[in-house]
Amino acid sequence: MPDRPLPPLGTIGILGGGQLGRMLAMAAAELGFRTHIFCPEDNCPAAQVSNHVTIAAYDDEAALAEFATHVDVVTYEFENVPDATVTALEAHVPVRPGRKPLAVAQDRLDEKRFLNRIGVATAPFERIDNAAGISGAASATGLPAILKTRRMGYDGKGQTRIDPQADHEQAFSTIGNAPAILEGFVAFERELSIIIARGINGDVAAYDAAENEHRDHILWRSHVPGNIPADQSAAAKEIATSIAEALDYIGVMGVEFFALKDGSLMVNEIAPRVHNSGHWTQDACAISQFEQHIRAVAGWPLGDPARHSDAQMENLIGDEMEEWDLLAAEPDTHLHFYGKRQARPGRKMGHLTRLSQKSD
Amino acid sequence: MPDRPLPPLGTIGILGGGQLGRMLAMAAAELGFRTHIFCPEDNCPAAQVSNHVTIAAYDDEAALAEFATHVDVVTYEFENVPDATVTALEAHVPVRPGRKPLAVAQDRLDEKRFLNRIGVATAPFERIDNAAGISGAASATGLPAILKTRRMGYDGKGQTRIDPQADHEQAFSTIGNAPAILEGFVAFERELSIIIARGINGDVAAYDAAENEHRDHILWRSHVPGNIPADQSAAAKEIATSIAEALDYIGVMGVEFFALKDGSLMVNEIAPRVHNSGHWTQDACAISQFEQHIRAVAGWPLGDPARHSDAQMENLIGDEMEEWDLLAAEPDTHLHFYGKRQARPGRKMGHLTRLSQKSD
Numbered sequence: 001m002p003d004r005p006l007p008p009l010g011t012i013g014i015l016g017g018g019q020l021g022r023m024l025a026m027a028a029a030e031l032g033f034r035t036h037i038f039c040p041e042d043n044c045p046a047a048q049v050s051n052h053v054t055i056a057a058y059d060d061e062a063a064l065a066e067f068a069t070h071v072d073v074v075t076y077e078f079e080n081v082p083d084a085t086v087t088a089l090e091a092h093v094p095v096r097p098g099r100k101p102l103a104v105a106q107d108r109l110d111e112k113r114f115l116n117r118i119g120v121a122t123a124p125f126e127r128i129d130n131a132a133g134i135s136g137a138a139s140a141t142g143l144p145a146i147l148k149t150r151r152m153g154y155d156g157k158g159q160t161r162i163d164p165q166a167d168h169e170q171a172f173s174t175i176g177n178a179p180a181i182l183e184g185f186v187a188f189e190r191e192l193s194i195i196i197a198r199g200i201n202g203d204v205a206a207y208d209a210a211e212n213e214h215r216d217h218i219l220w221r222s223h224v225p226g227n228i229p230a231d232q233s234a235a236a237k238e239i240a241t242s243i244a245e246a247l248d249y250i251g252v253m254g255v256e257f258f259a260l261k262d263g264s265l266m267v268n269e270i271a272p273r274v275h276n277s278g279h280w281t282q283d284a285c286a287i288s289q290f291e292q293h294i295r296a297v298a299g300w301p302l303g304d305p306a307r308h309s310d311a312q313m314e315n316l317i318g319d320e321m322e323e324w325d326l327l328a329a330e331p332d333t334h335l336h337f338y339g340k341r342q343a344r345p346g347r348k349m350g351h352l353t354r355l356s357q358k359s360d
Numbered sequence: 361m362p363d364r365p366l367p368p369l370g371t372i373g374i375l376g377g378g379q380l381g382r383m384l385a386m387a388a389a390e391l392g393f394r395t396h397i398f399c400p401e402d403n404c405p406a407a408q409v410s411n412h413v414t415i416a417a418y419d420d421e422a423a424l425a426e427f428a429t430h431v432d433v434v435t436y437e438f439e440n441v442p443d444a445t446v447t448a449l450e451a452h453v454p455v456r457p458g459r460k461p462l463a464v465a466q467d468r469l470d471e472k473r474f475l476n477r478i479g480v481a482t483a484p485f486e487r488i489d490n491a492a493g494i495s496g497a498a499s500a501t502g503l504p505a506i507l508k509t510r511r512m513g514y515d516g517k518g519q520t521r522i523d524p525q526a527d528h529e530q531a532f533s534t535i536g537n538a539p540a541i542l543e544g545f546v547a548f549e550r551e552l553s554i555i556i557a558r559g560i561n562g563d564v565a566a567y568d569a570a571e572n573e574h575r576d577h578i579l580w581r582s583h584v585p586g587n588i589p590a591d592q593s594a595a596a597k598e599i600a601t602s603i604a605e606a607l608d609y610i611g612v613m614g615v616e617f618f619a620l621k622d623g624s625l626m627v628n629e630i631a632p633r634v635h636n637s638g639h640w641t642q643d644a645c646a647i648s649q650f651e652q653h654i655r656a657v658a659g660w661p662l663g664d665p666a667r668h669s670d671a672q673m674e675n676l677i678g679d680e681m682e683e684w685d686l687l688a689a690e691p692d693t694h695l696h697f698y699g700k701r702q703a704r705p706g707r708k709m710g711h712l713t714r715l716s717q718k719s720d
Contacts, residue, residue, distance in 0.1 A: 008684055008697045008710075026386055029409045032684075032697025032710060048411045049389045286692050286715070295688070304691040308668060308715075324368055324392075328655070331664040332646050337368045337392025350368075350392060355646070355668075 006072050006298040008032030011051070013071030013093070015058070015085070017044025019338040019348060020077035020274050023282070025050045027290035033298065038067050045338045046077070058085045068092035075251060075297045079105040079272050080152055096297040097251040101272035104247065107150045108181050111269065118246045120239055121266045123258070124184035131172035134182060138162060141184030147171055149178045159217075186266060188258035192228055194240040195278035197292045197302050198249045204241050205292065205302040207285065209233040210277050210313075212256070218346060222277045222313045224284065225360050228259070235265055243270060252293035254278060276315065276348070283334040283353040284311035309355040321349040330354075366432050366658040368392030371411070373431030373453070375418070375445070377404025379698040379708060380437035380634050383642070385410045387650035393658065398427050405698045406437070418445045428452035435611060435657045439465040439632050440512055456657040457611040461632035464607065468510045468541050471629065478606045480599055481626045483618070484544035491532035494542060498522060501544030507531050509538045519577075546626060548618035552588055554600040555638035557652045557662050558609045564601050565652065565662040567645065569593040570637050570673075572616070578706060582637045582673045584644065585720050588619070595625055603630060612653035614638060636708070640671035643694040643713040669715040681709040690714075 006012075012028050014021045017039030025035040025046050035050040040057050047053035052070065056063035059082060067089075068074070074095045081102055089095050104114045112122045126137030128147065138145060149158035160174045162182065172180070191214065195207040211226020212219055225233075240255040247253075254275025256268040278289040287295070287303030295303055321343055327333055337350035366372075372388050374381045377399030385395040385406050396412040397404065407413035412430065416423035419442060427449075428434070434455045441462055449455050464474045472482045486497030488507065498505060509518035520534045522542065532540070551574065555567040571586020572579055585593075600615040607613075614635025616628040638649040647655070647663030655663055681703055687693055697710035 005685055005688065008681070009699065009701065022389075026389065026409070029382075029386065029699065030696055032695075032699050034408065034699065048394065049386070049409050051408045286694070301689045301691065306692075321368070325365055328365065329661045331661065332666070334646070335392075336390055339369065339389065339392050339394065341369065 005300045006033070009034065010072045010298065011036055011070060012294065012298065013038060013067060013074040013089075014046060014050075014077060015039070015074065015081055016077035017041060017046040017053070018077055019045050019340075021046030022049055022338060023279075023290045023336075024075070024077060024274065024293060027288060028294045030291065031294060031298075031300075033294065036067065036071050038064070045340055048339050058082055061088050064088040065092065073297055073299075075293065076102075077273055097247070097249050097253070097272050101247045101249055101253070101270075105270055105272045108148055108153070108183075108269075109150050109179075112181070114246075115243070115267050115270075118242060120243065121264065123186045123266055123268070125181045128172075128180040128182050131168045134162060134166075134168040134172065137182040141182050144185050146183045146185070147175055147180055148183055149175050149180050151178070186258045187261065188266075189261050190227065190259045191256065191268070192226060192232075192236060192259055193222070193254055193256045193275065193277040194236045195252060195254055195275055195281065195289050196237070196240040196244055197252045197289075197296050197305070198244040199296050199302045200250055200299045201301070202245075203302050204244060205305045206237040206240060207278060207281055207289065207305045208307050209236050210280065212277050216346070218315070218317060218348075219276045220315055220317075222280055222311075224280055224307065224311045229263065232259055232263060232265065239265060239267065243267075247272075251296045252278070252289050276351075277313075279336070279351050280311035280313040280353050281305070281307075282336065284309045284355055308358065310357065310359050311353055311355055313351055313353045315348055316350040316352065318345045318347055318349065319343050324350075327352060365660045366393070369394065370432040370658065371396055371430060372654065372658065373398060373427060373434040373449075374406060374410075374437060375399070375434065375441055376437035377401060377406040377413070378437060379405050379700075381406030382409055382698060383639075383650045383696075384435070384437060384634065384653060387648060388654045390651065391654060391658075391660075393654065396427065396431050398424070405700055408699050418442055421448050424448040425452065433657055433659075435653065436462075437633055457607070457609050457613070457632050461607045461609055461613070461630075465630055465632045466511055468508055468513070468543075468629075469539075470510075472541070474606075475603070475627050475630075478602060480603065481624065483546045483626055483628070485541045488532075488540040488542050491528045494522060494526075494528040494532065497542040501542050504545055506543045506545070507535055507540055508543055509535050509540050511538070546618045547621065548626075549621050550587065550619045551616065551628070552586060552592075552596060552619055553582070553614055553616045553635065553637040554596045555612060555614055555635055555641065555649050556597070556600040556604055557612045557649075557656050557665070558604040559656050559662045560610055560659045561661070562605075563662050564604060565665045566597040566600060567638060567641055567649065567665045568667050569596050570640065572637050576706070578675070578677060578708075579636045580675055580677075582640055582671075584640055584667065584671045589623065592619055592623060592625065599625060599627065603627075607632075611656045612638070612649050636675065636711075637673075639696070639711050640673040640713050641665070641667075642696065644669045644671035644715055668718065670717065670719050671713055671715055673711055673713045675708055676710040676712065678705045678707055678709065679703050684710075687712060
């Protein structure tokens with residue numbers, strides 16, 4: 001499959017079997033594609049709605065090579081796909097969005113350096129290789145600051161706060177003595193995000209900015225439109241576009257921002273995949289972020305990201321799913337449940353979207 | 361599973377593996393249900409997006425009994441489910457909408473008698489058991505008329521036109537010498553349909569009426585709103601409601617009408633299932649007919665059938681799918697392809713919906 005669009009009945013391979021893979025697989029099926037999930041766990045949410053599943057470790061080269069013979073293009077639902085996995089697959093089949101976005105998104109240091117290099121502001125940061133480095137770094141970032149592992153952190157994992165009295169040895173141990181960054185505190189007024197898509201032909205389509213609220217470091221709610229000035233929203237789209245272009249991106253990307261009191265924006269992080277803060281697009285837009293991503297990785301033209309309604313998306317985390325019957329009785333609430341058996345604390349079990357008449 | 365709503369992770373069994381079963385399975389997955397398809401063909405469209413599939417004939421009692429142990433409730437995507445199949449399943453598990461709607465919808469004579477009995481107008485009809493009966497029937501219905509098999513007809517199959525000069529032996533042979541009805545011609549102004557849902561608690565939710573256009577006896581396009589006077593649309597909803605109530609219906613039902621020049625309505629036929637003329641609800645409504653049906657058969661409250669946009673749905677039949685790349689380039693066209701490998705003439709391969717701003 002070169003740059004020609006993949007016809008319906010073509011097979012899209014998806015690395016990862018969680019809820020994002022599940023919603024990607026359903027969007028692919030709507031367009032007549034077949035799907036093949038590659039994930040290490042049996043009976044994962046995505047496999048339940050897919051044509052085929054390979055259950056194997058991400059470093060199982062034989063399984064990857066076999067998987068590659070059955071698919072026309074590969075995409076992924078998470079940013080921690082090992083580089084060797086991409087290498088093994090790319091020998092046979094295109095992997096989109098591809099290696100460059102993964103490399104940048106997997107390492108907080110590389111990510112921030114990349115962003116600053118293309119002129120995008122971030123929180124102040126310093127490289128930390130050992131506990132002894134924290135003091136010097138702190139004088140550059142100021143305190144309090146957050147010590148974050150460079151790799152494999154998500155939903156607040158691999159982070160700890162550094163106050164002036166902090167024990168640096170203990171803090172570094174808390175994050176597993178792993179290569180890290182120290183990130184200065186940003187006094188932001190709000191958090192927002194942009195879901196942007198870039199097609200194989202370079203076209204870009206951005207959804208309206210969402211205002212996000214977190215609880216316990218996990219996304220709780222996204223509102224569209226948020227309480228976001230029009231020029232800030234436009235600036236966020238512009239920054240997201242410049243990032244997508246600098247990465248030769250193909251697919252949907254989430255970009256999280258801090259909006260400061262002076263109205264300026266800093267990028268918090270980028271996610272080279274469909275993003276939780278874009279789930280509202282399923283119910284409020286002509287084309288959802290999931291269909292948009294499938295269109296892009298299949299080499300199709302992008303769809304219209306226009307929004308027909310205002311939306312509020314809310315995650316259902318852990319035992320919040322137990323209220324499914326009350327939610328089901330709200331006649332205009334759109335429910336999306338992920339088919340997960342175990343409701344552990346902090347685990348995303350589903351989400352809901354409430355629509356209202358478009359206000360802007 | 362008695363009358364309590366089925367929790368997410370429950371399993372919905374679906375008889376039939378075509379595109380309606382496929383879209384039902386995807387709607388069920390959105391609500392966190394597992395799905396189990398029962399159909400005679402391997403690699404059917406519905407099985408591609410379902411947790412489990414049983415490939416067996418509808419009269420395979422052992423397979424049905426085994427299937428019943430794996431599901432919490434059974435529904436179906438087609439009206440010709442054999443009565444013995446329902447009997448075999450009902451010994452173990454609820455079958456919804458159930459036996460009564462199937463019995464009525466499977467036999468054109470029973471269907472029309474039932475409708476007339478509850479005060480719903482139909483085209484004039486006469487029972488035909490042999491070729492010799494056609495002359496006498498024709499004097500009651502008038503000519504031209506349509507000879508239709510009582511059972512197993514769809515998309516114009518099992519029908520032939522009777523003109524004054526017709527050879528009755530030959531006509532009866534054309535429809536397979538099967539029990540039939542002779543149906544008088546109706547000079548209708550337009551064809552319309554109502555998609556209605558009835559919940560386990562007796563609540564009813566009707567979608568707005570669609571105006572339908574057929575080509576070669578197959579649905580081609582549905583428009584909402586059609587060119588339908590408001591009082592006619594309201595009358596159609598009222599008739600559909602009375603039918604659903606008379607059948608103790610649980611689930612989504614399609615009711616096709618002829619609208620006559622004097623403004624009155626006749627029911628053409630009822631479909632005890634989701635219906636092609638309701639596909640526009642996927643893109644233009646808060647809750648699609650597929651989710652609505654799943655909600656009803658799972659014993660959930662019905663969702664809101666409100667329409668946020670005007671819609672035009674068009675079927676993609678046979679080789680019309682070949683234009684998928686042109687359709688994919690229309691940024692605001694919603695595409696739905698069914699994953700079928702063979703594009704035979706008359707075969708429904710997909711559909712599309714174009715939305716526009718709500719005009720009413």
